[in-house]
Amino acid sequence: MTEGAALIDGGARLAAMLPPGWIMMLGALVVPLLRGPVRQGWMLALPVLGLFQMLALPLGSEMSATFFAYELELLRFDSIARAFGLVFHSAAILSVVYAMKNDSALEGSAALVYSGSAISAVFAGDLITLFICWELTAVSSVFLIWASGNERANRSGMRYLIVQVGSGVLLLAGTIIHYAETGSLAFDHLGLVGFGTGLIFVAFGIKAAFPFLHNWLQDAYPNATVTGTVFLSAFTTKLAIYALARGFAGTEILIPIGAVMAVFPIFYAVIENDLRRVLAYGLNNQLGYMVVGVGIGTEFALNGTVAHVVAHVIYKGLLFMSMGAVLYRVGTVKASELGGLYKSMPITTLLCIVGAASISAPLTGGFVSKSMIVSAAAEEHYTVVFLVLLLASAGAFLYLGIKVCFFAFFGQDRGFRVKEAPLNMLIAMGGAAALCLGIGMFPGTLYGLLPYPVDYVPYTVSHVVTILQLLLFSVLAFAFLRKAGLYPPELRSTLLDSDWIYRRMLPWINDGLAFAYNRAVDRGLGPARGLLSQVMSTVERIHRPDGVLGNPWPTGATTLWAAIMLFALLLLSY
Amino acid sequence: MSEHFPALQVLLPVLTAPLCLLLRHPTLVRVLSLAVTVGCLGISLALMEQAREVGTVVYEFGNWPRPLGIEYAVDTTNAFVLVIVSMIAAVVLPIGCRNSQVPEGREYLFYSAFLLCFGGLLGVAITGDVFNIFVFLEISSLATYILIAMGRDRRAIMAAYSYLIVGTIGATFLLIGIGLLYQMTGTLNIADLAVRLEDVKETRTVIVAFAFAMVGISIKLAVLPLHHWLPNAYTHAPPVVSAFLSATATKVAYYLMLRFIYTILGAGFVFDVLQFDVILTPLSLAAMFIGSLAAIYQTDFKRLLAYSSIAQIGYMTLGLSLNSELGAAAGIVHLFNHALMKGGLFLVAGCVLLRVGSTAIVDMRGLGSRMPLTASALVIAGLGMIGVPGTVGFVSKWALVSAALDQQAWQITVLILLSSLLALVYVWRLIEVMYLTEAPEGAERREAPPLYLIPTWILVLASVYFGFNTESTLGVARAAAHQLLGGAG
Amino acid sequence: MSEEGPLSEAPEVDEARGHRQAPQVDLHGREGHTLSAAESARIPAVGEGWFEQPSNINKIIWALVAVCVASVGADLFSLYHKHGHYGFQEWIGFDAFYGFVSCVLLVLVAKQLRKVSMRDENYYD
Incomplete structure (x- = not known):
């Protein structure tokens, strides 16, 4: 026994020498050698181990390595990085459970490398390390799209790769110029001060899906595999939000950018037919809130951004999982083909409704997080932005949440009779739903993880009632439009976007x-x-x-x- | 004991070679040769330690002081070369003389030739005496001709023959240069030459000596218009020999060029008075492009590698022609990095030859599934040739580009990057053939044996490891360049 | 996506009750789709689900209207202290009105967007 304990102790020490995320990246290399349950166990163990390793680190830990003449800061463990690290690890664990039955070694390794590199990027203390992780997320994640194995996915993946690698190249160019201008490679607050930081800003903006730079997201995510989209939805864009929050907090141009981002995808979501693409537009819309929060840049707004990232990763993951389950069972997620699935897949239906509600309804994650950003906008007297975000809240709830649930599970029964989602998918969705509700009911824990002290109270009667009014009347509007025949029918179509x-x-x-x-x-x-x-x-x-x-x-x-x-x-x- | 390391470094392999001829027992000879290469690696590492501590380790044979006696002088630069040569020898020799014309039971011939070649190269690098350089160069060259002729193809003999002629011309040129220097100074000791040449530098005799020596070395180094022996020799030699020679022989020649320019004649004289860079820079750039372009259009994998070597030699001489400490350091570090990558790639060619029976690129179709470990080794080493970050190739390119930028040579920087794109093309051709085309009908799916794979992967993994750990390569190369340029004044 | 040949692994469905088989598509790792006759029988026929009865739908809508009225009623009768950063937030039913109008507007604009941007499903292929 003592030998076993010594082995575990040794392993733990070895792991402690690695920055978070590396366990997953290195462990991913072994995945193709394993088979069956051993591989499943190994893939689950990696993010769990990574989570424990990260939690064992004290705040303020640092780790560095020398590369040429440069000191690379591989680990900077502060509260903002910890919050992102925590939610990324949780997302990785849930996604791995969801993908448990997927026996493709390539997809498994790619997903782990992707998650691991996103996590290491969050802990990167300098721009070179960030760049390396940035490109690694791009290169590894494209395999989740290519794994679909059809021509459409191949081409979409290639476009995705070009955009993502392009973002990395801009980041590298910006880093070099920034280094030449200031002599610093540190990844701290940068601000839009020169050409170099401008390039870095655009690089972040591409990954954060700024308007007109956004379309890789809606193009690629719906073409990834059932399980791949779940991974994709968690990391890439949120990594960009992290990078913006770290480098460009308080940059005012972000506020109008974010406001536009929060609204325009909704129009597309209303008329888009592919429900996974509807969710991708919704993802883009929620990123708008986060970008606004970063742009406002006060402690309260940044807290709101981080909190919303946490809530958003979980509920958006849940929504993508439920649509993935539908795709897995039915073979399509086109709204025009679906309907009445609540009869066949009742548990998935219920969990999807929890995910949709979590966008903003009280007692869910979205309620306690998103309202912080909206309040921050009001507190700083951005009246127009406040009204825009309120409009987007109503619209997003309706057209991203209700629409997806309604057309997939209710609406006109198209007669598809399929099995309930597999157990591992249900477990992953159940876990995500529990997290959504847990965060919503006990926001104190979430608030305790935020970078700055929080004295925000989400549950006042006034707040709950006004939000309920907003949401209920949105649903009423939906019912009204359906009854009045004004609601656009779901049509098989392609929508032109940027x-x-x-x-x-x-x-x-x-x-x-x-x-x-x-x-x-x-x-x-x-x-x-x-x-x-x-x-x-x-x-x-x-x-x-x-x-x-x-x-x-x-x-x-x-x-x-x-x-x-x-x-x-x-x-x-x- | 350790004070005799410089002598042992050379004597060990050179004396073991005839011993092999006497012993003849295949296993015994093999074990003995392996032990000698490993021992030499240990000695070279120890010498490197000593050189880094004291600057220059001087060993006088028979305690005869210079200029009377022969001395060995080891500074950081040649210690680095010694490490490269003995490291590559120790890694590749275990494969032995498979895939060659050596008949069963006559392996001792291969081993004694190999040890002679090995000892000769070490001797060139270690000695502090110019005539000694010529002697050791001839020892290693003669052994090299034998080794090349052992290739299993009859064309190997032709390749060896033409290398013999060209190599002899090169050696003769070098000898003429050395003779002229001796005539002017009356000494053969390098340190002594440097001192005595100060007064007679501007004379025509010294200039002619320099010209002869440089052309002689350029032939050995395969600088562009004098490179023709290299593709045939590397293509037809047995795989182990190709790997060993590509990783060491040209490296030693490059070291000689450094030694002649910086230690003996002085950079000021060579570059400012003789304007050697006016010739060397365009030749290096031409080598980078012509070598890479020729590699792109080759149909044989080994020949492709050989042409790529010519391009890589262009990078090294380009570093030298920049005439700066950074440039010399870039050249020196590329010696090591290129040895890892090209050695690894030629061993991959060995694996392919063993299992596929040919190194024609068309025969490598579907290699990614037929020999996954071999193919992935090729890909990793190939990424290094392109200069992808995280490989040694990147370290070299980085060092070279920063040296060029330091000299404000923007146009050269652009050309370096452009030529890297050509490397991308020829590596991609291989990847395409291996992974994106179907294996031919009835092709055997069989991985190379561990005996081949282990040395291959050692070199390939080292090429990744030293892509991250740059202190022990780039750091040492910078120290070596500093010593070389500082010492020469 | 490649169509499989004969639907070897197709679920047993009761076509008389309007049930359909899911399209057979090539999804990686898809297994265990076969729906037994018993499972199929438990699923209500098309048009017979609870949520498909017009009377039930009306019930839901009326319940929704009732809740909406109640939420605005809370404003109307000042059952709680309403506060906001802006004065307009404290108007009676502001959020209700704003939510309703926003959603209707979004749809109407989106319908116009469809005229501009909608193309055939295989437009890019």
């Missing part, structure tokens, strides 16, 4: 330019083009194995060259 710019307009422009170019070339530049292709073919010809430079020359030629070189050297010195 992705149209790069999926259609740019190719058109490109084709146009190519056409104009070809015409110009045909007219005047023909000879030049001929020259270019001649150069290219010459390059190939002389470098091919039978070409002059690709082919070993006869010995005599080398001797001649030696003589020429000798001559040149002598010539130079005279």
Whole structure:
């Protein structure tokens, strides 16, 4: 027994030498070697171990490594990082349980590396470490999309990868310029002070799905696998929110950006047919609140942002899980095809309703967190922003929560008869639902984890009644619109979004330019083009194995060259 | 004991070689050779320690002081080269002479040739006497011709023959250079030469000596227009020999160039008076591009690697031609890094040759599923060739780019980055063939034996490890460059 | 998504009661979908679920209206102290009105958006 204890002790010490997240990343490499229950146990053990390891760290812990001349701060453990670390670990555990039956080694490893790198990014104390983790999340997560294995997912994944890696490249470029400007690589408050920080801001903005930079999200998430989307929904965008909160708190431009983000996705959510894409728009809308919170930048607003990230990761995960279960059982999540599933999948229905309610209803996570950001906007007298956020609250609840539940589980019965979701999915959804309700009923624990002291009381009669009014009348509006026949029917369709710019307009422009170019070339530049292709073919010809430079020359030629070189050297010195 | 390390470093392999001829017993010879390479690795590491402590470890044979006697002088630079050579030897030699023409029971011939080549290279690197350099260079070269001719293909003999001619020309040029220097100074000792040359530097004889020595070394180093022996030699030699030579022989030649320029003649004379960089810079840049382009269009994996070596040598000489401490450090660190990557890649080629029976790129289709460990080793080492962060290739590129930027040489920086893209193309070609095309019908799915895989993966993993731990490579290279440039004044 | 050939693993469904089989799509790790006859029989037929009866739907709507009226009534009769950062927040039924109008507006605008942005499902393919 003592040997076993010593082994565990040794393992614990070894683990303590790693920054949080690394256990998952390193452990993920072993996943392909394992099979069956052993793999399932291992995949679950990794995030659980990681969570314990993180909880064992005292606040203020640091860990650094030298890379070239730079001191990399691999671990900076303060309260804001701890809050993100905690919710990321919880999300990873729930998602792993949800994905327990998925026997794809590639997906399992990719998901663990992805979660682990997102967690390490949160603890990164310098921009280089952040960049490395940033790119790692991009590269690992794309496999969750490609694992779908169809042509649409392949192309969508490639677009996603380009955008994500592009964000990383901007981050690196910004970091280098920032370093040249200030001589500092520390990832503390940066502020929009120069070109370098501007690039970093855009890099964060892409990942945070700012308006017009957002479309990778709605493009890619609905194309990922059933389990992959659940992982994806938790980490990438929230990592960006963390980075914004750390680097750009109080940057005022974020407030209008966030306000626009909170509203415009709702329009799309209303008319979108693919329910996982509806959720992706909803994700974007909730990110808007967080961006506003970061932009306001007061302690209260930042507390609200962090709290909302925690609540949001859990309930959005729950909603994606329930839609994943529907996709898993029925084979589609198109609203126009679904309806009446409450008969076949009652437990999933119930859990989905909890998730939808958690967007803002009292006694749930969204109520105690989102209202902090809205109140912070009011406290700082951003009246328009306040009204916009209130509108978005009503709209989001209705069109992201009620719509999804209604069209999937109620509405017109399309006759699909399927089994209830598998047990592991139900456990994961149940866990997430319990967390949503737990946070909502006992907000003290959540508030205790926030970076600054909290004296906010969510449960006043006035607050509860006004929010209930808002939500109830939203539902009433839905009922009214349905009865009056004003509600748009669900149609199989594709909606044009900003992705149209790069999926259609740019190719058109490109084709146009190519056409104009070809015409110009045909007219005047023909000879030049001929020259270019001649150069290219010459390059190939002389470098091919039978070409002059690709082919070993006869010995005599080398001797001649030696003589020429000798001559040149002598010539130079005279 | 430890004060005799410099002597033992060379004598151990050189004396074991004839012993192998006498013993002849395959296992005994093999074990003995392995022990010698491992012992030499230990000695070189110890010498490195000593050199870093005292600056230059001087060993006088028979206690004859210079310039009368022969002395061995080890400073950080050649200690680093000694470590590279003996490390690669110790890693690759266990594979032995498989896949060659050596008949069953005659392995001792291979081992004694290998040890001679190994000892000769160590001797070139360690000695403090220019004539001794010539002698050891000839020892190693003659052994190299034998080793190359052992390739299992008959073309190997032709390759060895043409290398013999070109190599001899190079050695002769070097000898002429050394002779002219001796004529002017009356000494063969490097430290002594440096002192006595001060007065006669501007004479034509010294200039001609320099020109001959540089062309001779350039042939051995395979600087661009003098590179033709290399692709054939590396392609047709047995895999272990290719791995060993690509990782060591050119490295030692590069060391010689450093020694001649910085210690013997002085950077001020070579670059400011003789303007050597006017020739070396364009040749290096041309090597980077022509080597990589030729690699892109090759149809044979080993030949592709050989051309890529020519491009990589371009990086090293480019560092040298920048004429700065940072540039020399970039060249020196690339010696080590390139040895790891290219050694690993040639061993991968060995694995492929063993199981597939050919190194033609078309025959490597579907290798990702046929030989997953071999293919993934290739990918990791290939990422290093491109210079992906987290590999040694990145460390080299980083060092070289920062050296170029330090000299405000923006155009060179851009060219370095462009040539890395070419590396991306030829590595991607391999990845595409291995992972994205179907294996040919009836292809065997069989991984290479551990005897091959372990050395391969040692080099590949080291290329990742030293991509992160840069202190023991880049740190030492900077210290070496500092000593080299500082010492030469 | 590739269509499987014969629906080997299709759930047993009672087509007479309007039940349908789920589309068979190739989803990784999908297993144990077969619905036994007994399970299928327990599921109400199309049109027979509780939530499908018009009378029940009306009940739900009336209940909703009642709760809505009650919540505004609380304002009307000052059953609690209403406070907010802005004066307009303390108007009677402000949030109720704002929520209702917002949602209706969002839908009406979104319908217009559909005219501009809706394309065929396979537009990009």
